[in-house]
Amino acid sequence: ADAVAGADAVAQADSPLDAYVPPLPEPEPEPIRPPDGINPFVDTAEDDLSTFGLDVDSGSFDLAAAAIESGRFPQADQVRVEEFVNAQDYGYDADASETFTVSTDLAPSPFTSDPDNALLRIGLSTPQVDERGPASLVFVVDTSGSMADHLPLVQDALRTLAVELEPGDDVAIVTYSTGARAVLDATDASNRASILEGISSLQIGGSTNLEAGLDLGYQIARGLAGDDRTTRVILTSDGIANVGNTSPERILDTAQQAASEGIELVTVGFGLDGFNDPLMEQLADQGDGFYAYVDSLQEADTLFRTDLVATQPAIAREARAQVVFDRDQVVAYRLLGYENRDIADEDFRNDDIDAGELVAGHTVTALYELQLAGRNTGNPLATVQLRWLDPADGAARERAHDVTAANITRDWRDAPVSFRLAATVGAWAEYLRNSPYAPRDGRLLRDEVEELRRAFNTPEVDRLMELVTNSV
Incomplete structure (x- = not known):
């Protein structure tokens, strides 16, 4: 009887069901941790405000272009994404009666770090002054x-x-x-x-x-x-x-x-x-x-x-932007560039904090990558708030612009070509900067710039095509 019981025990142990060991759960992927100096994603549940100075140059783009055209690779720490983006002309309209004209676009992008994310472009323009003073x-x-x-x-x-x-x-x-x-x-x-x-x-x-x-x-x-x-x-x-x-x-x-x-x-x-x-x-x-x-x-x-x-005369002093995201519609956001133009959210209305100076005819572009919640509450997805000092009387001025469902383009190919240009240049800058959010395949950048070159047919985009081709 003992022998039979022992045989039964062996048979039970050899049963495929008894021998089954459930696999260990897949480990959660490590979140991307960008190096110092690169903006990370920010959870809107913790901080739904993004504040920065509207002070943008083009020197970083021009310096990188000179390096590439001389057969060198740009130094990553000299690549500032916002300067690459703002070195391009997007043809923004400017209302002559307003200090700032605001335009916004939201669309999926092949360059986002997650294919389900979207890219938000905020474009600001100031009117040109026909006659200047001495x-x-x-x-x-x-x-x-x-x-x-x-x-x-x-x-x-x-x-x-x-x-x-x-x-x-x-x-x-x-x-x-x-x-x-x-x-x-x-x-x-x-x-x-x-x-x-x-x-x-x-x-x-x-x-x-x-x-x-x-x-x-x-x-x-x-x-x-x-x-x-x-x-x-x-x-x-x-x-x-x-x-x-x-x-x-x-x-x-x-x-x-x-x-x-x-x-x-x-x-x-x-x-x-x-x-x-x-x-x-x-x-x-x-x-x-x-x-x-x-x-x-x-x-x-x-x-x-x-x-x-x-x-051109100064049209706005100590100019800054604060973007307020709707927590119910935006899970997280990251601002591309502007790292050294960051302003504490609580200092948005503190005009003693250095921000940006803009002259007539100036434009500013900012890009955000957004993780969306996938629902529309009917409220603005985000609100762009601007504040500046009027050079004429020193008084503070503000205006706000809502980003709504009307700003959303569902397909990348249907997005305005100027939006696609900004997105591509921003992605290329992140590639040169060794950002963990940059596209890994340079062919994607080259293919997109080739399409943009045909769409624009301008010397500036022709040159951009050469720069991208020789650096990715």
């Missing part, structure tokens, strides 16, 4: 040894500008190397011969005392500033500072103080080797101006003939 421009030109290869391009750019300025505009030129000196005192643009002579007199030599150059430039600008004039200091440099007070904090404080007095700082970068991109970008940011990078006569011509000569 301008005082003080050029601070780096003539140290590291600029030897670039000074001829700087001089050509300055000559372009001298031809375009109008009587009543003032021009002064400061040069700096080991020290700083005024090459050209404030001169009316009608005296073109003197201005051209000052430009031709620039010579290379010495170390780089950036602080001395800016101090002298601001000193001259303060003497030219007036209520009816746009006053700008324009720094042309590779951003290197190796003598004098080289502390970035001290130099940035100088720019910030001058900006509080109404003197804008525009930084124009030249050169690739050793170029100090962070300093040039932050100087323009603290100086309430903009940052551009120049690597060719064509780029210099566009910048100096158009952006600097036009000298």
Whole structure:
């Protein structure tokens, strides 16, 4: 009997059902944890507000383009997604009666980190002013040894500008190397011969005392500033500072103080080797101006003939945006770029917090990737709130714009081509930046840009096609 019982026990143990061991549950995938400096997804249950300054340059895009066109790969830490996106023209309309015209689009994108996510584009535009007032421009030109290869391009750019300025505009030129000196005192643009002579007199030599150059430039600008004039200091440099007070904090404080007095700082970068991109970008940011990078006569011509000569008046100071997401419809969001323009949500109405300065004719684009809940409550999906100070009277102004179901396009191919351009450029920037949210297959980027090139048929998108093809 014992033998039989033992045999039965063995038979039971050998039964497939008894031997079955249920598999362990699949481990939950680790959430993406972006490296420092890249915005992560934010759960709206924890924070449904996203706040940032409307201060956007194009220098990062231009610097990356110069690197690619010279056969190099851009440095990931010099890629700022918002600057890539804002380097493109999306053809936004601007209502002449409004400080800001707001447009929004929402559509699926092949570049989102999850195929079920959607991409939100927020486009802001300001009206162009047909006639500008007089301008005082003080050029601070780096003539140290590291600029030897670039000074001829700087001089050509300055000559372009001298031809375009109008009587009543003032021009002064400061040069700096080991020290700083005024090459050209404030001169009316009608005296073109003197201005051209000052430009031709620039010579290379010495170390780089950036602080001395800016101090002298601001000193001259303060003497030219007036209520009816746009006053700008324009720094042309590779951003290197190796003598004098080289502390970035001290130099940035100088720019910030001058900006509080109404003197804008525009930084124009030249050169690739050793170029100090962070300093040039932050100087323009603290100086309430903009940052551009120049690597060719064509780029210099566009910048100096158009952006600097036009000298559109400021239309909004300390401008910022706050996007309020509906928690019932948006599970999580992430803002593409704008990391160093972040503003604490509680400081949205604190006008002492530095934000952005926009001139007439300026546009700003922001992209958000959204995890949607898949239901429509009938309420706005999000509300874009804008706040700025009116330069005319210093008073704070606000306006709001709702993102509703009417803004949603269900299919990527049906989305406006300008939306697809912004999405593609943003994805390409994330690819170059080594973002964990970037598309892994560069062919997807190349194929999309090829379609956009045919749709736009412009030199700008043709160039974009070449840049993407040579970098992914």
